[in-house]
Amino acid sequence: MPPTPLSETALIRSRRVVLPDGERPADVLVRDGKIERIAAHGSLPADDRQVTDLGDTALLPGLVDTHVHVNEPGRTEWEGFATATRAAAAGGVTTIVDMPLNSVPPTTTLAGLEAKRKTAEGQAWVDLGFWGGAVPDNLADLEPLHRAGVFGFKSFLAPSGVDEFPHLEAAGLEAALAEQARLGALAIIHAEDPAVLAAAPQQPGVHYRDFLASRPADAETAAVARLLDTARRTGARVHVLHVSSAAVLPLLRQARAEGVKVTAETCPHYLTLAAEQVPDGDTTFKCCPPIRDEANRDALWEALAAGEFIAVVSDHSPSTPDLKLLPEHGGSGDFAAAWGGIASLQLGLPAVWTEARRRGHTLADVVGWMSAGPARLVGLAGRKGAIAVGHDADLVAFDPDGAFAVHAAELHHRNPVTPYAGRTLTGAVRTTWLRGRVVDPAGEPFGVQLTRPRTPSEELQ
Structure with a gap:
């Protein structure tokens, strides 16, 4: 069992507390791991409490990252619960939801889920939950997984890159969404169309422009259009993962206007990086769907x-350096052959804040995108995602002016590979609290495993 949360009361005060109704000076009183009271700055007496005065360092709610590939068990050399959750805590992320691949076994059966839970026990520096997977031939597994507390089901509409997690064809998607609508489950979808990808020019080599041409925006729009048509027929609640192309936005707007239950997310790398910046052979930038051009990035910011977008989440998808085929590790730098995935779990908050501040956004905006929104997506808004009375005391001391250069070897995730290496970012995480306790990456882990909140009808069963 994890250690008991902080038992005595603690007082954290800052002149920049980001609350649901905006930023202001405040005192935050914590008792037994929960936020007990929020009061005017300096109004609560210290008494015998532990007092932390942050001055002008901002106090944010812990981030909620609902798109993390931990990869354990089975591909622990790529990542693992210990390394991923330490990286999360160092980046101000206090809750993650783990994707059902690239672990072996994938989380497509109860046995796969139990393997994850058993492996994660005692290894988590932050709280974590799990997604299930909807793949061909596991329709009968969805209800048991749903009852076991997964937060929803991920599917691919194009090949996932790993054989043990195949994609859904049209009939399989229809059946999976119909079943998830019956269960009241959330379907989260990697939306690229395999026919469009197959027709695109496939030119291997070190030039990023060739890789970009091989994953055109039309692949996203075709897949999203098919997904929305299926959601209309089945009544399923669907969520479009890692939107890289602004061309899908009109489709989403129209579907919402028609009453389709659809949300979408994007990621820090689509908001902060651009195709024009990618050096030849630097496959740390490879991901699917790909990082597109600056004009597209501007359109994503406008949306x-x-x-x-309900959320900005990492899609932390690391691998070993050899799979990235990096030239500095003796690889070819071939974008077509390299593993696709961005390792950024520890850097999402400063990366987004650096660009957001430049564009005139506030810390409250970033909190909405990276904490409150993801918590709402997975049904944790009553517990996570805000500095509010009754919520878990998941908190982050964040210096919005603290600049630092990214050195990949100093990051906590298992393999020192990231496209942010060498960049200077603004915004430094100084302290992370999980349920009222300071998270120490060198100390003992005390994260707990979360399950999907049960609906009132389920509570009566």
Whole structure:
């Protein structure tokens, strides 16, 4: 069992506390791991409490990252619960939800889920939950997984890159969404169309422009259109993962206007990086769907500001350096052959804040995108994602002016590979609290495993 949360009361005060109704000076009183009271700055007496005065360092709610590939068990050399959750805590992330691949076994059966839970026990520096997977031939597994507390089901509409997690064809998607609608489950979808990808030019080599041409925006729009048509027929609640192309936004707007239950997310790398910046052979930038051009990035920011994305999440998808084929590790730098995935779990908050501040956004905006929104997506908004009375005291001391250069070898995730290496980012995490306790990456882990909140009807069963 994890250690008991902080038992005595503690007082944290800052002149920049980001609350649901905006940023202001405040005192935050914590008792037994929960936020007990929020009061005017300096109004609560110290008494015998532990007092932390942050001055002008901002106090944020812990981030919620609902798109993390931990990869354990089975591919622990790529990542693992200990390394991933230490990286999360160092980046101000206090809750993650683990993707059902690239672990072996994948989380497509109860046995796969139990293997994950058993492996993660005692290894988590932050709280964590699990997604299930909807793949061909596991329709009968969805209800048991749903009852066991997964937060929803991920599917691919194009090959996933690993054989043990195949994609859904049209009939399989229809059946999976119909079953998830019956269960009241959330379907989260990697939306690229295999026919469009197959028709695109496939030119191997070190030039990023050739890789970008091989994953065109049309692949996203075709897949999202098919997904939305299926959601209309089945009544399923669907969520489009890692939107890289702004061309899908009109489809999402129209579907919402018609009453389709659809949300979408984007990722720090799509908001902060651009195709024009990618050096030849630097496959740390490879991901699917790909990082697109600067004009597309601007359009994503406009949509984010307009509230069209519920969340900004990492899609932390690391691998070993050899799979990236990096030239500095003796690889070819071939974008077509390299493993696709961005390792950024520890850097999402400063990366997004660096660009957000440049564009005139506030810390409250970033908290909405990276904490409150993801918590709402997975049904944890009553417990996570805000500095509010009754919520878990998941908190982050964040210096919004603290600049630092990214050195990949100093990051906590298992393999020192990231496209942010060498960049200077603004915004430094100084302290992370999980349920009222300071998270120490060198100390003992005390994260707990979370399950999907049960609906009132389920509680009566």
